[in-house]
Amino acid sequence: MNKSYLVVLSLLLLSFGCKHEAEKKETIPQKPNIVFIMSDDHAYQAISAYGHGINNTPNIDRIANEGAIFNRGFVTNSICAPSRAVMLTGKHSFVNGKVDNISPFNWDQDNFAKTLQQSGYQTAMIGKIHLDGLPQGFDYSNVLPGQGQYYAPDFIENGVKKTYPGYITQVTTDIALDWLENKREKDKPFLMLYHQKAPHRTWMPEEKYLTLFSDKTFDPPANFFDDYEGRPAAAKHEMGILKDMDLVYDLKMLDKEGDIKTRYRGMFQKKYDRMTDAEKEVWDNYYDPIIADFKARNLEGRELALWKYNRYMQDYLSTIQSVDDGVGEVLDYLKENGLEENTIVVYTSDQGFYLGEHGWFDKRFMYEESFRTPILVKYPKEIKAGTVIDELVQNLDFAPTFLDYAGVEISKDIQGESFRKLVKGEASEWRDAIYYTYYEFPGEHHVKRHYGVRTDRYKLIHFYYDMEQWELYDLEKDPSEMSNVYNDPAYAIVKEDMHKQLEKMRTKYGDSDELNKKNLEHYLTAKNIEH
Numbered sequence: 085m086n087k088s089y090l091v092v093l094s095l096l097l098l099s100f101g102c103k104h105e106a107e108k109k110e111t112i113p114q115k116p117n118i119v120f121i122m123s124d125d126h127a128y129q130a131i132s133a134y135g136h137g138i139n140n141t142p143n144i145d146r147i148a149n150e151g152a153i154f155n156r157g158f159v160t161n162s163i164c165a166p167s168r169a170v171m172l173t174g175k176h177s178f179v180n181g182k183v184d185n186i187s188p189f190n191w192d193q194d195n196f197a198k199t200l201q202q203s204g205y206q207t208a209m210i211g212k213i214h215l216d217g218l219p220q221g222f223d224y225s226n227v228l229p230g231q232g233q234y235y236a237p238d239f240i241e242n243g244v245k246k247t248y249p250g251y252i253t254q255v256t257t258d259i260a261l262d263w264l265e266n267k268r269e270k271d272k273p274f275l276m277l278y279h280q281k282a283p284h285r286t287w288m289p290e291e292k293y294l295t296l297f298s299d300k301t302f303d304p305p306a307n308f309f310d311d312y313e314g315r316p317a318a319a320k321h322e323m324g325i326l327k328d329m330d331l332v333y334d335l336k337m338l339d340k341e342g343d344i345k346t347r348y349r350g351m352f353q354k355k356y357d358r359m360t361d362a363e364k365e366v367w368d369n370y371y372d373p374i375i376a377d378f379k380a381r382n383l384e385g386r387e388l389a390l391w392k393y394n395r396y397m398q399d400y401l402s403t404i405q406s407v408d409d410g411v412g413e414v415l416d417y418l419k420e421n422g423l424e425e426n427t428i429v430v431y432t433s434d435q436g437f438y439l440g441e442h443g444w445f446d447k448r449f450m451y452e453e454s455f456r457t458p459i460l461v462k463y464p465k466e467i468k469a470g471t472v473i474d475e476l477v478q479n480l481d482f483a484p485t486f487l488d489y490a491g492v493e494i495s496k497d498i499q500g501e502s503f504r505k506l507v508k509g510e511a512s513e514w515r516d517a518i519y520y521t522y523y524e525f526p527g528e529h530h531v532k533r534h535y536g537v538r539t540d541r542y543k544l545i546h547f548y549y550d551m552e553q554w555e556l557y558d559l560e561k562d563p564s565e566m567s568n569v570y571n572d573p574a575y576a577i578v579k580e581d582m583h584k585q586l587e588k589m590r591t592k593y594g595d596s597d598e599l600n601k602k603n604l605e606h607y608l609t610a611k612n613i614e615h
């Protein structure tokens with residue numbers, strides 16, 4: 085045996101020994117670990133596992149391939165902070181009190197992280213939280229103040245503010261990996277909330293992905309030029325790609341000459357100024373030629389709408405690529421550290437998002453694209469690879485599901501249902517309807533107050549406060565919700581039935597017109613609107 089062979093052999097033995105030691109150190113806890121990954125405004129249309137073919141998210145797709153994909157995942161209130169409050173508490177907005185982005189969140193109430201912490205879990209909250217006050221229920225928190233910034237992001241680490249250099253998505257991932265590797269006590273089961281800001285407005289990509297979609301042309305959805313006939317609430321929106329999307333703030337047309345004067349130019353300038361000179365140089369090299377080309381073309385009407393749509397898609401999807409990379413890094417960490425088998429990984433968004441459907445960006449409406457949200461879950465011990473769930477599941481269900489997996493009692497006042505059995509293929513029955521509420525009006529994007537019910541096939545919506553409007557959709561015949569059949573005699577029986585369903589939901593969850601009035605009063609007072 086020659087000498088170098090012996091060296092290689094002993095190195096191999098040594099590395100095997102080390103690995104073995106590392107595995108031993110990670111004594112697999114009995115209770116499963118939970119990694120709850122959430123992004124902000126990530127449309128299911130922009131996850132390749134959902135099959136829309138506009139981008140590739142190989143790492144997020146891994147969760148579906150190795151576990152389950154939910155085709156009918158929904159939120160209860162399609163807006164950021166309320167959605168997070170629902171996820172933490174397992175209770176509807178009108179019960180947990182966080183009905184809109186403005187109302188305060190009461191951290192003193194129960195949340196599933198507190199319960200897991202009390203039952204021996206190590207808990208961490210990393211990234212966007214959008215709920216004021218020190219997060220309760222977490223041994224470690226490192227969260228964004230408010231909406232956060234894409235470049236040179238500020239974070240609040242256990243109550244102390246600091247600014248990190250670099251790009252937010254990578255910074256958030258690094259903080260998560262650092263907690264997993266260096267901060268948690270490795271002999272305890274853990275819960276980690278790893279919540280990205282991206283792809284929230286104003287869709288600023290990471291330098292390395294600026295050019296990712298620059299050669300691609302996107303065809304808008306069939307109802308991009310919607311006329312909103314029969315849908316007066318939708319007609320009053322302020323979230324149109326043509327009408328409301330800001331050329332500078334949203335679409336990065338910050339020309340050095342200052343010719344492109346828009347309402348939010350100053351706001352974007354501030355975001356741009358956070359970049360380092362090196363980052364600005366890469367940024368300018370990409371956008372300057374696009375700005376010059378745009379100025380030379382003098383686009384109008386339909387052409388301008390399509391140009392804006394393409395610019396929007398390029399930036400929005402680029403920010404998602406960094407999110408997908410982060411998911412890959414976390415999944416790899418779990419695998420390399422022997423944690424894969426005993427860890428539940430969930431990927432979701434705080435709500436869905438319009439990618440040009442009805443001509444829109446943003447969310448808020450109970451129409452499908454913003455009501456729905458992506459949900460992908462893997463847990464090798466219990467969930468078969470390639471599972472597809474078509475039942476109606478809501479973000480209300482996360483809290484009880486996590487408690488169920490952890491073997492902890494689910495408090496009676498939690499309104500969601502654990503989907504543990506459902507995803508294992510063992511549920512004998514499941515709900516046939518889901519309930520929705522939205523409150524943030526008068527406000528940005530001008531989406532009227534409404535609530536409604538959805539069953540497998542139909543949806544009934546009631547817009548109220550400064551309008552009285554009912555809408556009924558047959559989702560089987562009209563999946564894009566272009567035709568309101570509320571007054572169509574052919575749907576008289578369906579209409580009656582859906583009204584009954586709605587009342588059933590409101591009674592079940594404890595919602596009422598009185599609560600709506602109370603929430604409206606609070607909102608108008610907080611916003612200083614005379615009433």
Ligand code: SGN
Nearest residue numbers: 124125163164165185285286446528
């Ligand atoms: C900001 C955005 C809106 C967005 C809300 C809520 N405007 O106000 O476009 O709807 O957040 O988003 S911006 O000019 O500040 O970008 S949420 O995800 O936090 O609910």
Ligand code: CA
Nearest residue numbers: 124125164434
């Ligand atoms: Ca959001």
